[in-house]
Amino acid sequence: xxxxxxxxxxxxxxxxxxxxxxxxxxxxxxxxxxxxxxxxxxxxxxxxxxxxxxxxxxxxxxxxxxxxxxxxxxxxxxxxxxxxxxxxxxxxxxxxxxxxxxxxxxxxxxx
Amino acid sequence: xxxxxxxxxxxxxxxxxxxxxxxxxxxxxxxxxxxxxxxxxxxxxxxxxxxxxxxxxxxxxxxxxxxxxxxxxxxxxxxxxxxxxxxxxxxxxxxxxxxxxxxxxxxxx
Numbered sequence: 001x002x003x004x005x006x007x008x009x010x011x012x013x014x015x016x017x018x019x020x021x022x023x024x025x026x027x028x029x030x031x032x033x034x035x036x037x038x039x040x041x042x043x044x045x046x047x048x049x050x051x052x053x054x055x056x057x058x059x060x061x062x063x064x065x066x067x068x069x070x071x072x073x074x075x076x077x078x079x080x081x082x083x084x085x086x087x088x089x090x091x092x093x094x095x096x097x098x099x100x101x102x103x104x105x106x107x108x109x110x111x
Numbered sequence: 112x113x114x115x116x117x118x119x120x121x122x123x124x125x126x127x128x129x130x131x132x133x134x135x136x137x138x139x140x141x142x143x144x145x146x147x148x149x150x151x152x153x154x155x156x157x158x159x160x161x162x163x164x165x166x167x168x169x170x171x172x173x174x175x176x177x178x179x180x181x182x183x184x185x186x187x188x189x190x191x192x193x194x195x196x197x198x199x200x201x202x203x204x205x206x207x208x209x210x211x212x213x214x215x216x217x218x219x220x
Contacts, residue, residue, distance in 0.1 A: 031206055042212040043197070050206045058207070090154060100144055100199070100208070102154040 003027050006091050006103035014111055019078040021106050023091030025071075029101075031094050032074040034058075034066065036087040037105075043090065049074055081110045113138040117198050117211035124218050130185040132214045134198030137179065144208070145172050145183050146197040154197070157183070188218045 003026030013019050023032060034046040035058075045058030047066040055066050063085060065077045078085055091103040114137040124130055134143070145157040158165050158172040160181065165172050169188075174181040185192055198211040 033208075040212075043199075043210045045207060048206060056206075092154075097142070099156040099159040100146070101156060102146075104153045 004091065004093050004101055004103045006089075006106050008106060009104065010107045012109045012111060013081050015082060016080050019081050019108065021076045021089055021091075021108070023074040023076070023093075023103055025074075025093045027093060027095070027101070028071060029093040029095045029098070031096075032068065033092040034064075034074065034076045035090045035092065036060065036085075037090060038087050046076065046089075078108075081108075083110050086110045113140070113200055113202055113209045115198055115200055115209050115211040117196075117214050119214060120212070121215045122217070124188050124216070126189060126218055126220050128188050128218075130188050130192070130216065130218075132183045132196050132198075132216070134181045134183070134211055135179060136200045136209070138202060139176075139179075140200040141203040142201045143174055143181050144199040144201070145181075146199060148195045148197065148213070150194070152194075157196075185216075190218045190220050192216060193218050 005024050007022045033048040035043045037043050044060045046064050049055045049068040067075045086109050089106045092100050094100045116135045118133045142161045144159050146154050147157050148154045160174045169186045171184040195213040195215050197213045199208045201208050
């Protein structure tokens with residue numbers, strides 16, 4: 001299995017609090033992605049990275065920020081969590097011309 | 112922007128049946144991925160294709176670049192194949208992937 005881990009696996013937080021999710025890889029892959037998965041919507045891209053300090057927005061980036069200061073770590077931050085951000089969050093990695101590998105997901109509940 | 116359509120959305124089969132799941136896209140791509148997600152589980156990469164056909168065990172994936180279409184076949188289906196199957200495409204020159212909404216497969220014993 002590709003070396004990719006997400007933390008935490010589960011998180012319950014209150015509206016208005018900041019939350020940071022971490023994705024860590026040991027594959028030295030160039031590309032890292034954050035997706036959210038909601039019923040009826042499938043996987044939607046939040047942000048992605050194509051190298052250290054190189055990031056760009058996806059289709060549902062409002063309310064989220066990311067950072068990638070090292071190849072192996074890609075952090076997703078919810079600056080001020082809202083109930084609409086309750087979701088399952090997946091990190092994915094891939095190298096150039098190589099398959100996608102997903103983390104196990106983080107189930108986030110905002111109350 | 113590429114539109115990725117999967118069909119059917121839901122599929123119920125009896126154990127042993129031959130299964131076909133389809134994926135169509137609207138814009139030229141550099142590669143197509145098939146993914147599997149079991150209920151409550153993680154997402155696993157099954158295939159990455161840019162042309163032709165690939166086989167892994169009972170799973171076969173094909174792609175027709177001219178027709179902008181890919182199929183995932185499962186031979187001798189088994190209840191453990193019950194999962195959501197997701198198609199995703201890479202557009203040439205883009206780091207992003209576009210995902211279909213998935214096909215939910217249920218295989219009954």
